[in-house]
Amino acid sequence: xxxxxxxxxxxxxxxxxxxxxxxxxxxxxxxxxxxxxxxxxxxxxxxxxxxxxxxxxxxxxxxxxxxxxxxxxxxxxxxxxxxxxxx
Amino acid sequence: xxxxxxxxxxxxxxxxxxxxxxxxxxxxxxxxxxxxxxxxxxxxxxxxxxxxxxxxxxxxxxxxxxxxxxxxxxxxxxxxxxxxxxxxxxxxxxxxxxxxxxxxxxxxxxxxxxxxxxxxxxxxxxxxxxxxxxxxxxxxxxxxxxxxxxxxxxxxxxxxxxxxxxxxxxxxxxxxxxxxxxxxxxxxxxxxxxxxxxxxxxxxxxxxxxxxxxxxxxxxxxxxxxxxxxxxxxxxxxxxxxxxxxxxxxxxxxxxxxxxxxxxxxxxxxxxxxxxxxxxxxxxxxxxxxxxxxxxxxxxxxxxxxxxxxxxxxxxxxxxxxxxxxxxxxxxxxxxxxxxxxxxxxxxxxxxxxxxxxxxxxxxxxxxxxxxxxxxxxxxxxxxxxxxxxxxxxxxxxxxxxxxxxxxxxxxxxxxx
Ligand SMILES: Cc1cc2nc3c(=O)[nH]c(=O)nc-3n(C[C@H](O)[C@H](O)[C@H](O)COP(=O)(O)OP(=O)(O)OC[C@H]3O[C@@H](n4cnc5c(N)ncnc54)[C@H](O)[C@@H]3O)c2cc1C
Ligand SMILES: [Zn+2]
Numbered sequence: 001x002x003x004x005x006x007x008x009x010x011x012x013x014x015x016x017x018x019x020x021x022x023x024x025x026x027x028x029x030x031x032x033x034x035x036x037x038x039x040x041x042x043x044x045x046x047x048x049x050x051x052x053x054x055x056x057x058x059x060x061x062x063x064x065x066x067x068x069x070x071x072x073x074x075x076x077x078x079x080x081x082x083x084x085x086x087x
Numbered sequence: 088x089x090x091x092x093x094x095x096x097x098x099x100x101x102x103x104x105x106x107x108x109x110x111x112x113x114x115x116x117x118x119x120x121x122x123x124x125x126x127x128x129x130x131x132x133x134x135x136x137x138x139x140x141x142x143x144x145x146x147x148x149x150x151x152x153x154x155x156x157x158x159x160x161x162x163x164x165x166x167x168x169x170x171x172x173x174x175x176x177x178x179x180x181x182x183x184x185x186x187x188x189x190x191x192x193x194x195x196x197x198x199x200x201x202x203x204x205x206x207x208x209x210x211x212x213x214x215x216x217x218x219x220x221x222x223x224x225x226x227x228x229x230x231x232x233x234x235x236x237x238x239x240x241x242x243x244x245x246x247x248x249x250x251x252x253x254x255x256x257x258x259x260x261x262x263x264x265x266x267x268x269x270x271x272x273x274x275x276x277x278x279x280x281x282x283x284x285x286x287x288x289x290x291x292x293x294x295x296x297x298x299x300x301x302x303x304x305x306x307x308x309x310x311x312x313x314x315x316x317x318x319x320x321x322x323x324x325x326x327x328x329x330x331x332x333x334x335x336x337x338x339x340x341x342x343x344x345x346x347x348x349x350x351x352x353x354x355x356x357x358x359x360x361x362x363x364x365x366x367x368x369x370x371x372x373x374x375x376x377x378x379x380x381x382x383x384x385x386x387x388x389x390x391x392x393x394x395x396x397x398x399x400x401x402x403x404x405x406x407x408x409x410x411x412x413x414x415x416x417x418x419x420x421x422x423x424x425x426x427x428x429x430x431x432x433x434x435x436x437x438x439x440x441x442x443x444x445x446x447x448x449x450x451x452x453x454x455x456x457x458x459x460x461x462x463x464x465x466x467x468x469x470x471x472x473x474x475x476x477x478x479x480x481x482x483x484x485x486x487x488x489x490x491x492x493x494x495x496x497x498x499x500x501x502x503x504x
Contacts, residue, residue: 001398002389015399019343019390039489043341043432047330049392071344072392 005079006058007065016060022046023053023066055082090285092196111277112284117291117316121149123471124309124318126296126332128152129161130272131324131449131456133279134464135471136288137195142465143472146287149318150280151311153295157276160326161457163426165349165383167362167373168458169206169267170231173222173499176482177435178229180462183479185266187461197278199270200376206267206362207236207244210259215366219262222500226264236261244361247412255410256367267362269373269381275460299336299446306336306445322447322471324463327392327427329450338442340450341432341488346387346425347454348396348404352418354378368407380418382408386430386454396425428453433493438466439476439484447471448485 003011022045028037046052049071056067056079067079088109089096100107123139125132128150139145152158168188170181192198210216219235226233241261242248248258280290291313298310300317308317325332327344354377364371369385384404387397401423409416430453431437437451449467452459466480476484487493 013399014389014397017389019388035491036489039491040339043488044339045330045341045343046334046339047343047390048334049328049331049344052390054390071390074389074391074393 002074004056004058004067004076006061006063007079007081008063009058009061012058012060016058018057018059020055020057020064023055051077092198111281112290115289115291117149117151117294117311117313118289119315120308120317121289122147122318123320123322124148124316125150125322125324125467125471126309127159127324127326128156128276128280128290128292129159129324129326130157130276130279130460131161131326131452131463131467132322133276133283133290134460135322135324135449135467136283136290137279137286138465138468139472140283140286140288142468145472148283149289149291149316150283151294151296151309151316152290152292155292156280156290157273160426160428161276161460162273163349163424164272164457165371165373165381166269166272166457167206167267167371168201168270169264170458171206171208171222171226171233171262171264171267171500172496173225174494174496175229176494177496177499178226178231179479180436180466180483181459182231183465184459184462187465188270188458189266191275191278191461195278195282197274197281199274199278201268201270202376203266203268204361204373205244205263205265206364207241208262209241209256209363209365209367210261211256211365211367212259216259219260222262232264232266234263234265236263245359245363247358247414248363249411249413251413256365269362269375272457275457279460279464296332297335299443301336301443304444306443320445320447320471320474322449322467323441324449324467326450326452326456327429329429329448331392333441336441336443336446340437340448340485342429342437342451343390344392344427345389345430346391346393346396347383347428348387348401348423348425349381349383350401350404350420350423351375351382352380352415353421355380355418363411365407365411368410370404370407370411372408372412379421380415386428387425392427394425394427396423430454433495434497435494436463436483437485438463438480439470439486441485
């Protein structure tokens with residue numbers, strides 16, 4: 001069992017967390033967003049092998065946050081509250 | 088040298104101290120140029136090479152594998168082959184595959200040990216049973232064998248299933264696909280490798296593709312740990328590593344890589360004749376020819392390239408299994424492992440040209456591409472040979488995401504595998 005650090009609750013069991021996608025994948029704004037831009041936002045993922053910046057939810061407290069971790073050895077480098085632009 | 092496998096050649100080589108067997112495939116040095124290159128020596132890549140030679144007469148082909156043949160998901164899967172899907176597009180693909188499996192041992196002169204013992208998808212409530220009837224109707228309309236079994240008929244097939252009146256997952260009935268079964272995973276990879284090699288394909292192991300050669304926006308070959316290799320077209324069948332290679336070519340895919348785990352018990356006497364899946368626990372099991380219980384379940388919940396799998400999911404799978412078969416509590420687990428699978432939002436594969444012209448994709452099989460090896464190989468071979476889609480692969484093009492034409496089998500058939 002791995003512990004993930006929630007910026008609000010501290011280290012908690014991995015099974016309390018839910019993966020929320022790439023950090024920085026922002027919803028396209030405006031009324032003239034093309035189908036391919038929408039599709040890219042909805043479906044395309046970086047899915048990097050190695051260091052990865054991601055959005056996660058701690059389901060217990062319901063907060064979204066940013067977590068930087070390594071997808072090969074599963075170590076966590078940092079976790080932080082989301083900046084206002086990413087809420 | 089003995090090449091053909093038969094009772095007669097077994098006898099001959101038995102008398103000859105087994106000294107005359109020819110190697111199943113060569114280990115050639117990579118040439119600098121081929122007509123076509125396939126990255127990935129799993130079942131999908133090796134089948135592609137075979138069908139390029141067999142169906143299209145193209146033999147100046149290399150399969151480039153970073154490790155050893157079948158060392159990826161092909162050699163790690165729980166070997167269920169079936170075509171009990173919901174949407175017509177999926178049934179066309181997976182039943183094409185099952186039909187090819189049915190004659191594969193003869194065609195390739197290699198026993199892939201296909202065992203069509205039937206697969207049972209359980210219904211645990213009256214509502215489940217209604218959905219089961221809907222699934223059976225869909226399959227029959229799509230021309231695939233399927234039948235709805237009653238509780239008694241289902242229990243006949245698995246006498247060890249939990250019959251306590253307080254069981255958490257009681258049986259109300261089930262869906263049976265009789266033609267579904269298992270096949271030996273390594274044998275499928277080796278059979279295609281041997282047949283492709285014999286037709287002239289170069290199979291190159293221990294060769295890591297690190298970059299693509301792109302000229303005027305077109306893929307012209309690959310850079311590898313053993314030098315540059317050029318080709319007219321390149322096919323890529325690297326499963327969980329598709330995003331990592333796509334990044335080298337400068338594009339993203341609708342894929343997230345997760346570990347999928349499986350485990351086997353110690354061997355026991357025959358106790359389970361069919362493959363059984365509970366959609367509610369996500370657990371499925373079958374008994375191997377050696378007698379081991381082969382057990383699988385849902386995906387890990389954390390995207391990962393670490394080929395291990397994590398404990399909470401394994402615990403979930405085992406507790407589901409014991410709820411279904413309480414007597415399995417006595418079994419000792421012999422091995423547990425994981426493979427990195429390429430998960431797509433609609434649980435359907437991606438087949439077609441990539442955003443870089445000349446580079447073709449066979450990926451996104453996720454938790455269920457072993458059953459699809461013969462069809463996936465046939466379809467990528469068609470794409471590489473002709474530059475155009477086969478009618479069966481057309482719906483699975485990458486363009487379905489922007490067109491909103493997803494083929495959502497997670498919702499359709501409710502099965503992850
Ligand atoms: C535990 C588990 C259970 C499963 N159960 C089933 C099942 O019951 N039924 C079913 O149908 N499917 C099942 N699957 C899924 C199935 O195993 C896969 O979908 C299928 O094997 C994919 O075949 P492939 O040839 O595309 O991939 P792989 O067999 O993974 O082959 C890809 C190859 O590409 C190579 N590669 C990667 N990167 C590079 C590079 N840069 N250069 C060179 N080579 C590279 C890898 O080394 C690998 O050998 C299961 C998977 C797992 C992990
Ligand atoms: Zn929290």
